[in-house]
Amino acid sequence: MKKQWIALLGLLLFPALLAAQTTAKSKPFTLILAGKLLDVRTGKLLINQKILIAGDRIEAVGQIETKRALNAEVIDLSDKVVLPGLIDAHTHLTMDPQDMGYSSLGLSIPRQALTGAKNARLTLMAGFTTVRNVAAAGYSDIALRDSINAGEIPGPRIDASGPALSITGGHCDNNLLAPQFHAQEDGVADGVEAVQKKVRENIKFGADVIKVCATGGVLSKGDDPNASAFTMAELEAIVNDAHRLGRKVAAHAHGAEGIKFAVEAGVDSIEHGSFINEEDIQLMKQHGTYLVPTLYLGDWFLENAEAIHVPPFMIEKAKVVMPAARANLAKAFKEGVKVAFGTDAAVYPHGLNGREFAVMVQVGLSPLAALQAATINAADLLGWSQNIGAIEPGKWADIIAVNQNPLDDVHTLENVPFVMKSGVVYKNEK
Ligand SMILES: [Zn+2]
Structure with missing residues (x-):
């Protein structure tokens, strides 16, 4: 032994x-x-x-x-x-593709942190020297960041969020189990006071950035990617508290209304933006909000999801959202919305992050614009332009x-x- x-x-x-x-x-x-x-x-x-x-x-x-x-x-x-060195503004280092459905329920927080150590190394070796990690359970991303910074394990610099804020039953809650199990994710908060407390709690435990799930999502149960989640009052409370305390806000948002609410509340970036419409595009340009498209995941996920036993209800949502995102984001690229590079690595294997570039170019960015998204733009989004990019x-x-x-x-x-x-x-x- x-x-x-x-x-x-x-x-x-x-x-x-x-x-x-x-x-x-x-x-x-x-x-x-x-x-x-x-x-x-x-x-x-x-x-x-x-x-x-x-x-x-x-x-x-x-x-x-x-x-x-x-x-x-x-x-x-x-x-x-x-x-x-490249910058990925949307990763989930502590998660892997095979953990998207019910299998995730068997994973302890320490186990997730160790998965993060494995993926941090893969990500660094793929040329990504900085990532913004937007959502992890139990502050496992903060522990990972601190271990890398202490020189204990190899990995990229991490701008870490800790648990993502979510409404009850939202994309960043855990809706997989029956009511008697009382399952709830760490970042769930409803109402202005509760969301303020959650922002402050995340910062207390080491968050560099606040992640909020402003609409439903794809890889979750029972929520609609098109439906906006938090109210305007809640979103404003989140952004005001985060900004006052020196943290930026990243908003997961697929539906057009949720994107609009988040941009008007003053978030720093819209993640995914799948159903972005003309009004959202104009608002984002006015506010200078970054778009973090996560495009390549559609190719990998739709090809491999069944083989890794992702629940069918997630695959059904993906079949609608992922192809639609390409057409809508092409318009946003064409109209000159600011873009920062992000992959959502975890939906597909870490280390393949570089595959995002070719899809960005396919959807309409020039190779230079795609490269700038992963260097000077992502550095600006993180607020780290003085040091990286x-x-x-x-x-x-x-x-x-x-x-x-x-x-x-x-x-x-x-x-x-x-x-x-x-x-x-x-x-x-x-
Ligand atoms: Zn994500």
């Missing part, structure tokens, strides 16, 4: 050991030789650039000939295209490299051979 435990511990710790090894630096400075450096602000491909890194930050970019550069540890990416002096050294210019073929972002976060190399493959 003891031996088994030690072996198991070894397996669990292996990624951490790997990370610890890559952390150990013999020299205080790192110099990346970037054969091609993609400027995500302009789309310009700059040739033969150098990036000087001091500790976890970028110190200089361009043609550097200082003494520090001479003494630095050199990373040769002369045959690669170098760009900033571009390769610039003073920012954290979150840097990836790919084999081709993504502006020629965004599919190259699905296979990221080089990943650095905070100046630490986590992946460097040929």
Whole structure:
């Protein structure tokens, strides 16, 4: 028994050991030789650039000939295209696709946190150095964030929400069980006072951002994606409290009315936006609200849902909502709503996040706009522009490299051979 435990511990710790090894630096400075450096602000491909890194930050970019550069540890990416680490503004790291239905009821919070550790590593290795995790049970995402920040396990930076706010019976409640089981999710609150208390409670327990389910959803029982959930008064109370306490608000919203309520209440982003209409589009442009489309999930889910035993009532909703979303979001893209990249990874396997780019382009964004959604725009949505989103002096050294210019073929972002976060190399493959 003891031996088994030690072996198991070894397996669990292996990624951490790997990370610890890559952390150990013999020299205080790192110099990346970037054969091609993609400027995500302009789309310009700059040739033969150098990036000087001091500790976890970028110190200089361009043609550097200082003494520090001479003494630095050199990373040769002369045959690669170098760009900033990607940002996914909508993940659920503590969940997996096979946990969408009744099987989720057997999972403890500690088990979900361990699932999160596995998925955090997969996400980082896919080139995503930052994620915004919008909804997790029992503050498991906050524990995951703290463990990554403490250097215990490899993973992206996490902007974490904790439990999502939901009306009773809403998308972010748990409606799977019969009444006698009294099942309710952590984030359920009804009425102005109750939602204020829930926002404050989430912040008390470490939430960086507030997630609210403003309409029904797809992967839940008995709720209608088209129906708005919270009242205007409740939504305003949520946003006012969150903003006063320095937190942004992300609103899950499919139906047109729920999108309108959320935007008028002042949320910072609309997640999914499947049935967005012309009025919503104009309102979002007026308010500067970000849209976080989650498009690729439709392809994966409709193909695999039956095989992983997702309940039929969820699949029926998906068949209506997911295809409709593409047509409606195409209009929002065309009319110039601000877009931040998000995947809803958990609905499909973590690590495939990069597949979202090709669908965004298919639905109408230019490759540069799709890439900006995952860098400078997502950084702006998180309120972290000072530190992430571009390769610039003073920012954290979150840097990836790919084999081709993504502006020629965004599919190259699905296979990221080089990943650095905070100046630490986590992946460097040929
Ligand atoms: Zn989601």
